Amino acid sequence: MIDSNTAVTLSPSKNKLVKIGCNVHKFGGSSLATSACIERVVEIIRQHCQLNDIIVVSANGNTTDALFKLYQISVELQEVTLLNPEQARSAKEAKTLHRQLLETITTLETAQALLIDELLNASSAARLKSLLSDNIAQLSANLLSDPVSYENDLLAFGDFWSARLLSAVLSESVCPSYMLDAREFLLLKDEKNCAIDYSESEKGFSQRRQQDKLVIVTGYIARNKQQQTCTLGRNGSDYSATIMAALSGARNVTLWTDVDGIYSADPRVVPSARKLHRLPNAVANELGRLGNPVLHAKTLQPLTNHNTHLHVASSFAPDISGSEIGKFGQIAKQELSVTSLNDLILAKSTSFFAKSGELAVSEFAPICYNLDEGYIVVTQEQQKSVSQWLASHDTEVTFKPVAIIAIVGHGVAKQGDMRARFKRALKHQQTLHFLHSFNEHSYIAILPELCSSEVLNNVHADMTKDAKNIALVVAGLGNIGQRFLTMLPKQIARVSGLENVHLVGLVGASKALINTDGIDVANALEHYQQQAQQYDSEQLLAWLTSHPYDELIIVDITPSEAFSHLYQEFFARGIHVIGANKWAASSSTENYQQLISTAEKNKSIWLGNTTVGAGLPINSTIKELLNSGDQISEISGIFSGTLSWLFQYYDGVTPFSALLSDALSQGITEPDPREDLSGRDVQRKLLILARCAGFELSLADIDCQSLVPVALRDISLAEFLERTSELDEMFLSRLKQAQDKTCVIRYVARFISENDQVTAKVSLEELSENDAFAQLTPCDNVFQIKSDWYQDNALIIRGPGAGRDVTAGGIHADLVTICQQLNHRHQQVKIKGLN
Ligand SMILES: NC(=O)C1=CN([C@@H]2O[C@H](COP(=O)(O)OP(=O)(O)OC[C@H]3O[C@@H](n4cnc5c(N)ncnc54)[C@H](OP(=O)(O)O)[C@@H]3O)[C@@H](O)[C@H]2O)C=CC1
Numbered sequence: 001m002i003d004s005n006t007a008v009t010l011s012p013s014k015n016k017l018v019k020i021g022c023n024v025h026k027f028g029g030s031s032l033a034t035s036a037c038i039e040r041v042v043e044i045i046r047q048h049c050q051l052n053d054i055i056v057v058s059a060n061g062n063t064t065d066a067l068f069k070l071y072q073i074s075v076e077l078q079e080v081t082l083l084n085p086e087q088a089r090s091a092k093e094a095k096t097l098h099r100q101l102l103e104t105i106t107t108l109e110t111a112q113a114l115l116i117d118e119l120l121n122a123s124s125a126a127r128l129k130s131l132l133s134d135n136i137a138q139l140s141a142n143l144l145s146d147p148v149s150y151e152n153d154l155l156a157f158g159d160f161w162s163a164r165l166l167s168a169v170l171s172e173s174v175c176p177s178y179m180l181d182a183r184e185f186l187l188l189k190d191e192k193n194c195a196i197d198y199s200e201s202e203k204g205f206s207q208r209r210q211q212d213k214l215v216i217v218t219g220y221i222a223r224n225k226q227q228q229t230c231t232l233g234r235n236g237s238d239y240s241a242t243i244m245a246a247l248s249g250a251r252n253v254t255l256w257t258d259v260d261g262i263y264s265a266d267p268r269v270v271p272s273a274r275k276l277h278r279l280p281n282a283v284a285n286e287l288g289r290l291g292n293p294v295l296h297a298k299t300l301q302p303l304t305n306h307n308t309h310l311h312v313a314s315s316f317a318p319d320i321s322g323s324e325i326g327k328f329g330q331i332a333k334q335e336l337s338v339t340s341l342n343d344l345i346l347a348k349s350t351s352f353f354a355k356s357g358e359l360a361v362s363e364f365a366p367i368c369y370n371l372d373e374g375y376i377v378v379t380q381e382q383q384k385s386v387s388q389w390l391a392s393h394d395t396e397v398t399f400k401p402v403a404i405i406a407i408v409g410h411g412v413a414k415q416g417d418m419r420a421r422f423k424r425a426l427k428h429q430q431t432l433h434f435l436h437s438f439n440e441h442s443y444i445a446i447l448p449e450l451c452s453s454e455v456l457n458n459v460h461a462d463m464t465k466d467a468k469n470i471a472l473v474v475a476g477l478g479n480i481g482q483r484f485l486t487m488l489p490k491q492i493a494r495v496s497g498l499e500n501v502h503l504v505g506l507v508g509a510s511k512a513l514i515n516t517d518g519i520d521v522a523n524a525l526e527h528y529q530q531q532a533q534q535y536d537s538e539q540l541l542a543w544l545t546s547h548p549y550d551e552l553i554i555v556d557i558t559p560s561e562a563f564s565h566l567y568q569e570f571f572a573r574g575i576h577v578i579g580a581n582k583w584a585a586s587s588s589t590e591n592y593q594q595l596i597s598t599a600e601k602n603k604s605i606w607l608g609n610t611t612v613g614a615g616l617p618i619n620s621t622i623k624e625l626l627n628s629g630d631q632i633s634e635i636s637g638i639f640s641g642t643l644s645w646l647f648q649y650y651d652g653v654t655p656f657s658a659l660l661s662d663a664l665s666q667g668i669t670e671p672d673p674r675e676d677l678s679g680r681d682v683q684r685k686l687l688i689l690a691r692c693a694g695f696e697l698s699l700a701d702i703d704c705q706s707l708v709p710v711a712l713r714d715i716s717l718a719e720f721l722e723r724t725s726e727l728d729e730m731f732l733s734r735l736k737q738a739q740d741k742t743c744v745i746r747y748v749a750r751f752i753s754e755n756d757q758v759t760a761k762v763s764l765e766e767l768s769e770n771d772a773f774a775q776l777t778p779c780d781n782v783f784q785i786k787s788d789w790y791q792d793n794a795l796i797i798r799g800p801g802a803g804r805d806v807t808a809g810g811i812h813a814d815l816v817t818i819c820q821q822l823n824h825r826h827q828q829v830k831i832k833g834l835n
């Protein structure tokens with residue numbers, strides 16, 4: 001089994017490491033907010049980490065906000081006391097502020113102490129609380145003496161406490177662990193831009209790494225050359241995590257947060273937003289720059305020259321696969337999202353033309369700009385510095401409040417159809433300019449007013465309505481499976497709803513080819529023959545658990561009972577199944593009911609219209625009658641294409657065995673024709689239809705007459721095919737007996753429900769030559785259905801009931817049905833607090 005994402009070519013002589021590399025896991029504040037959250041994080045670490053991984057943590061819950069509030073109170077207190085010490089009003093205000101300060105400190109200390117008590121044993125708790133009270137004493141002294149100078153030291157306590165606590169909890173219950181204060185090694189070379197001195201930091205980090213212990217590193221903080229504490233700004237801990245990956249050469253960084261991935265729009269505003277499972281680096285960068293709430297441009301910066309993949313996953317639902325950012329093939333490049341930013345300023349000036357415009361761009365890194373028209377778009381916070389910069393250039397400027405809405409996707413600005421669609425989606429909206437960003441991964445509209453949630457929803461709906469990515473795995477590449485694959489490229493090209501179907505897996509009995517980036521549908525079989533590798537069902541299930549697609553459909557075109565036993569696992573994973581294989585639908589009542597209920601619970605769709613009548617719409621018609629309120633009382637007919645073909649042609653002149661071998665070579669029979677001749681295939685089909693009609697039946701309830709002599713039943717297929725001439729005499733005699741009565745022989749299925757009594761049987765019958773079941777084109781099936789609505793004049797469905805084209809066509813019809821249903825389905829966004 002090959003997966004382009006996980007396949008690594010190793011030269012054994014060069015790489016003797018047990019583990020290929022370490023991974024970084026970062027847990028955000030909401031993931032560490034309460035003791036229950038921390039316990040969840042500990043469990044994630046237990047399951048997902050190894051000792052040489054690096055854990056980065058943010059401050060618990062809102063601790064940083066609380067610390068910032070403390071800072072503000074103490075600055076205010078200082079202003080009041082220092083500026084007007086003798087005024088009575090100030091004295092009162094100072095008293096109030098002082099009280100507030102002490103209260104806030106107490107609340108903070110109590111909250112930390114509570115976490116410690118809830119998570120640690122008594123002696124560790126006592127040790128940590130004593131350290132905490134030392135910190136609180138130091139923090140209080142700093143706040144009362146010179147808060148401004150100690151601002152960053154104060155803010156650093158949140159991440160420091162969080163790391164210390166988590167490391168103590170892990171050491172107590174999971175593995176040896178130690179905390180590392182990032183200020184000890186993480187050095188900023190440019191504080192304003194939070195630029196890292198990687199070489200010094202790397203040296204410092206490796207000196208402090210301890211063998212065989214899991215390191216917990218504080219996020220958000222670093223130090224400058226003067227050895228002072230610095231903070232890394234908004235979402236600084238995410239940045240810390242990717243810096244740690246760059247320092248350690250980690251293969252993966254996972255940001256464990258309160259959302260389960262990156263969405264095609266902010267899911268809090270756009271409920272129909274869909275998860276982006278895989279994003280190319282450059283596109284993710286652009287999304288971060290243009291306002292994605294989870295990704296921040298700075299986060300991705302340290303990974304620019306590394307082959308590290310970044311994952312976003314929810315610590316509240318760790319089993320749900322999140323989003324992955326990295327290097328991917330074509331399918332990930334098709335992802336499209338819509339983003340918006342309000343509170344921006346469009347600055348227009350002659351200084352923004354040409355060369356001096358380029359200087360402005362390098363100075364302000366605007367959201368977007370057009371140097372031919374002399375404008376840049378910046379944040380409101382940048383307005384003042386833009387004014388100052390222009391003043392030094394002695395030019396005038398006009399500022400206009402604006403917003404932007406943008407589509408973001410790989411090279412989207414180069415695609416004329418996308419640009420036109422975006423403009424059409426905004427045709428009722430006032431727009432000032434349309435432009436693309438320098439990297440062409442976004443196309444932006446500048447709006448003169450706020451981008452409302454209505455506009456965002458409408459544009460998102462228009463731009464992403466056909467963007468759901470559906471993975472297709474085909475199991476069984478024999479007679480029917482090959483024909484299905486041959487038809488696939490044309491179907492994808494011409495049927496609406498299949499545009500986003502990607503063939504990712506081809507599975508045979510012992511070999512499989514899985515390629516997450518897609519298998520070329522035009523040459524699928526060649527690829528399978530050249531690249532498929534041995535696999536077992538555990539490997540297959542492991543991949544199916546972590547696949548990065550919105551939906552996954554498995555088409556089972558095997559005759560295998562063993563493969564049908566995997567359906568339960570497929571449904572448990574929300575995977576949809578199209579089965580031409582009859583085993584599952586005709587399995588024991590208990591198994592069948594369990595499959596139906598697991599599928600329903602996990603919203604898996606299970607279609608198997610080709611299990612009976614090949615491409616004929618028989619299963620669906622019966623289900624539709626039932627769902628519409630009709631009650632079925634009789635289903636009978638010729639259900640076997642093979643037996644229909646054999647008995648229509650069989651005239652006693654050509655030996656029966658010669659006809660059988662002809663049918664086998666035309667792909668009409670089951671892989672083992674005894675499935676047909678034994679009546680088992682027809683028995684299964686009758687059971688499947690009775691179940692579609694709402695009856696609870698099992699195979700044992702259907703009488704079945706076998707046409708295979710006892711001597712030929714338990715031998716191998718190869719031997720059976722050698723000995724088929726042993727069938728000839730028996731069939732000749734049955735034919736003669738019928739002919740003597742001017743009858744023909746046909747294998748008939750009959751199901752009758754009368755007065756709550758059910759009779760069901762499949763057997764060889766002698767029918768009058770004029771009987772409706774006798775006059776068929778060879779290979780045709782006929783289904784006669786009687787119901788409340790079709791009583792005297794039965795509903796008849798007739799047509800070819802076996803064969804490569806009709807069966808493969810029927811499977812394609814099921815595929816279209818599922819894809820159309822899926823394309824109208826909305827995914828549920830998993831955000832802590834939202835659901
Ligand atoms: N013929 C017809 O008209 C109709 C057939 N069907 C059904 O279609 C199915 C396929 O029939 P057909 O194409 O004729 O069969 P074939 O024998 O020609 O092909 C079977 C394929 O299934 C694969 N396979 C067998 N066991 C497993 C397994 N455990 N896991 C994965 N793959 C497996 C085989 O793989 P490998 O090559 O590696 O051995 C082979 O590729 C059957 O269930 C049949 O009942 C349904 C309606 C009509």
Ligand SMILES: N[C@@H](CC=O)C(=O)O
Pocket residue numbers: 610611612613614639640641642643668669670676681801802803
């Ligand atoms: N062997 C079967 C094939 C389809 O199910 C038949 O003859 O009908």
